[in-house]
Structures are given as C-alpha cells and as structure tokens.
Amino acid sequence: MGQDDAPPQVRHRLADRLYHWSMAASVIALGATAFLPMVGLRFDWVPIHWIAGVVLVAAVLFHLWRVFGVHGLRAMNPGPDDAREVLRRAAGRPLDGLAPAKYDALQKGMHLAAALAVLAASGTGLVMLAKIDTTFWRRNPAILADQTWGVIYVVHGAAAMALLFLVLVHVYFALIPGHRAYLRAMLTGRGPELARKAQE
Amino acid sequence: MRFLTYNQDAFGRNMLVGINWEGWLWLPVAAAAAVIVLHLAQALVRRGRR
Numbered sequence: 266m267g268q269d270d271a272p273p274q275v276r277h278r279l280a281d282r283l284y285h286w287s288m289a290a291s292v293i294a295l296g297a298t299a300f301l302p303m304v305g306l307r308f309d310w311v312p313i314h315w316i317a318g319v320v321l322v323a324a325v326l327f328h329l330w331r332v333f334g335v336h337g338l339r340a341m342n343p344g345p346d347d348a349r350e351v352l353r354r355a356a357g358r359p360l361d362g363l364a365p366a367k368y369d370a371l372q373k374g375m376h377l378a379a380a381l382a383v384l385a386a387s388g389t390g391l392v393m394l395a396k397i398d399t400t401f402w403r404r405n406p407a408i409l410a411d412q413t414w415g416v417i418y419v420v421h422g423a424a425a426m427a428l429l430f431l432v433l434v435h436v437y438f439a440l441i442p443g444h445r446a447y448l449r450a451m452l453t454g455r456g457p458e459l460a461r462k463a464q465e
Numbered sequence: 466m467r468f469l470t471y472n473q474d475a476f477g478r479n480m481l482v483g484i485n486w487e488g489w490l491w492l493p494v495a496a497a498a499a500v501i502v503l504h505l506a507q508a509l510v511r512r513g514r515r
C-alpha cells in the first residue's frame with residue numbers, strides 16, 4: 266500500500282507548520298549571510314545574520330514548548346526498531362515486524378542531527394552577540410578570553426558546516442516525487458499518518 | 466591543509482580564531498552531492514530491475 270492510498274490525516278498542525286517554515290526561512294537567511302560573503306558576494310551581512318539568529322532561537326524555544334507541552338518526545342525518539350530499519354535498508358531486506366511510526370529512522374536521524382547542529386550554532390551564536398554593537402547593548406568581547414573565543418568560533422563554524430550539508434540533503438529529499446506527500450503535509454497539514462507502516 | 470586557522474597574539478603565541486573556510490567550505494557541499502548522487506543511482510538501479 267503506497268503512502269498516498271489512505272485518506273490524508275492531519276500530520277502537522279498549523280502551529281508546527283508555521284514553526285517549520287519560520288525556522289527554514291531563518292536558517293536560509295543565516296546560511297546565505299554566512300557563506301555568500303565567503304564566496305565573494307560582499308554586503309553588510311552581520312545585522313541580517315544576528316537578527317535571523319535571534320528569530321531562529323525564538324522559533325526553537327517555541328518548538329521546545331510544543332514538544333514538551335503538546336506532542337511529547339515519543340514520536341521523534343530513536344529506538345531499537347529504528348536501528349533495525351537502518352540495518353535492513355542498508356542490506357536491502359524487508360521491514361517486516363518493525364513497529365509502525367509517524368517518523369521513520371531516516372527522518373528521526375535527520376531531526377536529531379539538525380537539532381544538535383542548530384543547538385550548537387545558536388548557543389555559540391548567542392554568546393557571540395556580546396561581540397557586536399546593537400540598539401539594545403554595546404559590544405563587550407572581554408566576557409571571554411581570546412582562546413575561548415576561538416573555540417566558540419570553531420564550534421559555531423563546524424555546526425554551520427553540518428547544517429549546510431543537512432539543509433542541502435533535506436531539500437533534495439523534500440523535493441523528490443517519492444516524498445511528495447511529506448512536502449504536501451508540511452504545506453497543508455494533511456498527509457500520511459505513519460512514515461513506517463506495519464508491514465504484512 | 467589545516468582545518469583550523471590561527472593568529473599570533475602580542476606574545477607570539479598561536480591563538481585559535483576559527484575554521485579555515487577557504488580550504489574546507491567545499492566539504493559539506495561535496496558530501497551532500499555525494500549523498501544525492503548515491504540516492505539517485507540507487508533509484509535508477511531499482512527502476513532498472515523492475
């Protein structure tokens with residue numbers, strides 16, 4: 266049974282879809298302001314970058330409230346059947362007997378990787394706000410030693426590189442025909458209830 | 466090629482400042498391209514078997 270055969274359920278509520286697209290817009294703005302100057306496109310990127318970063322942090326806090334206050338962790342937590350799914354997919358074996366799940370192993374893996382990268386980038390990014398002058402505060406780089414700033418920059422940069430990879434892969438999988446139902450679900454709310462169905 | 470970049474402080478000590486972007490920005494893009502190409506190849510092979 267294909268994922269489009271069953272009548273579409275509500276897979277993502279409006280609040281969660283709005284969160285996803287806000288996060289997408291801010292991550293794209295952050296990535297563009299971070300990487301385009303590196304490849305030669307010169308512009309005043311810092312204000313756009315830190316404001317998009319603050320938007321991202323606000324979106325993440327909203328998402329954490331939705332997770333802990335509304336959805337719970339269970340649907341997205343990796344478990345033993347997810348490890349089995351990865352191994353069976355790698356071996357080309359069927360997925361019989363695995364527990365049905367709203368998100369399959371690869372979706373959970375993508376979420377976990379993106380969550381870690383976003384938390385690392387936004388955590389270090391919040392610290393780096395101390396290094397800029399804004400309407401609300403004056404810069405004060407003396408809060409950390411120079412060597413510590415170096416570590417902050419490396420963690421921020423490594424997280425940004427990981428996010429660049431994840432965003433490119435995520436956009437590819439969002440656009441392929443086999444996953445169209447998931448893209449439609451993130452736009453309209455209605456889509457497959459389960460990404461990993463009970464196999465008969 | 467070094468992954469990290471260093472400056473020298475006023476005392477001549479190496480000071481970590483960040484990632485060597487000029488040398489390594491290609492890495493996440495190439496890794497994503499590899500994943501995409503592998504997935505497309507796998508889909509083509511599966512379609513050929515049907």
